[in-house]
Amino acid sequence: xxxxxxxxxxxxxxxxxxxxxxxxxxxxxxxxxxxxxxxxxxxxxxxxxxxxxxxxxxxxxxxxxxxxxxxxxxxxxxxxxxxxxxxxxxxxxxxxxxxxxxxxxxxxxxxxxxxxxxxxxxxxxxxxxxxxxxxxxxxxxxxxxxxxxxxxxxxxxxxxxxxxxxxxxxxxxxxxxxxxxxxxxxxxxxxxxxxxxxxxxxxxxxxxxxxxxxxxxxxxxxxxxxxxxxxxxxxxxxxxxxxxxxxxxxxxxxxxxxxxxxxxxxxxxxxxxxxxxxxxxxxxxxxxxxxx
Numbered sequence: 001x002x003x004x005x006x007x008x009x010x011x012x013x014x015x016x017x018x019x020x021x022x023x024x025x026x027x028x029x030x031x032x033x034x035x036x037x038x039x040x041x042x043x044x045x046x047x048x049x050x051x052x053x054x055x056x057x058x059x060x061x062x063x064x065x066x067x068x069x070x071x072x073x074x075x076x077x078x079x080x081x082x083x084x085x086x087x088x089x090x091x092x093x094x095x096x097x098x099x100x101x102x103x104x105x106x107x108x109x110x111x112x113x114x115x116x117x118x119x120x121x122x123x124x125x126x127x128x129x130x131x132x133x134x135x136x137x138x139x140x141x142x143x144x145x146x147x148x149x150x151x152x153x154x155x156x157x158x159x160x161x162x163x164x165x166x167x168x169x170x171x172x173x174x175x176x177x178x179x180x181x182x183x184x185x186x187x188x189x190x191x192x193x194x195x196x197x198x199x200x201x202x203x204x205x206x207x208x209x210x211x212x213x214x215x216x217x218x219x220x221x222x223x224x225x226x227x228x229x230x231x232x233x234x235x236x237x238x239x240x241x242x243x244x245x246x247x248x249x250x251x252x253x254x255x256x257x258x259x260x261x262x263x264x265x266x267x268x269x270x271x272x273x274x275x276x277x278x279x280x281x282x283x284x285x286x287x288x289x290x291x292x
Contacts, residue, residue, distance in 0.1 A: 100134025102144035133182035201228025
């Protein structure tokens with residue numbers, strides 16, 4: 001399943017209500033795995049759609065970390081009840097990966113949604129709020145860049161005042177997100193430079209950028225100033241980040257640490273496991289692989 005197919009359910013909460021019970025006992029929280037503490041680990045909620053949010057919180061605690069990516073404001077209270085932080089927030093309004101800041105027709109509702117969300121993120125004690133460029137739809141990259149700057153500048157003052165970092169995610173346009181504009185790190189870095197705000201960063205998705213441009217470690221070393229968050233997944237297939245795929249994540253994690261980065265690295269792979277226990281084991285293994 002792709003993230004875009006779950007957006008509606010993320011907003012309505014229907015997916016969480018529909019799942020069948022999974023054997024994750026509350027007492028399991030007490031048996032958390034000891035981690036080294038160098039990497040701040042997280043996991044993207046949508047990739048564990050077979051679990052309710054409460055069940056995912058319990059699994060996260062059992063696995064030894066305490067953060068979940070891509071939660072809406074309506075989901076924050078459940079996470080807080082379990083001592084889980086939201087390491088990357090959605091707004092509480094419309095969520096679209098294809099309709100973004102590169103199109104002026106979207107600016108009115110985007111500005112409204114982000115103006116409402118930024119104070120909520122700050123009040124909740126969170127820091128990161130995700131955004132998207134949107135698809136090209138025949139638009140050239142320079143025009144899209146100018147439109148992004150024009151629109152985003154109208155919320156960056158509030159973000160700076162509230163201490164919230166707006167982060168645009170980089171996607172691949174080759175396999176998963178055809179026609180998406182922010183599909184190259186260089187385009188995203190140029191957007192950061194034109195905005196000129198310390199509160200605008202890029203969510204560097206390692207999986208997506210390996211597909212679209214490769215040279216992951218060099219890119220991280222050269223552009224880490226502009227990267228405010230990281231996502232993982234195996235290439236090809238977006239599955240487990242183990243020896244079955246082409247990226248060697250321990251080296252990538254060491255490169256991230258060498259830049260001085262102390263933010264979150266969120267797992268966004270789709271487990272090939274058939275049972276809940278297999279998916280849980282895959283998450284535990286991924287965390288250990290990245291825990292350098």
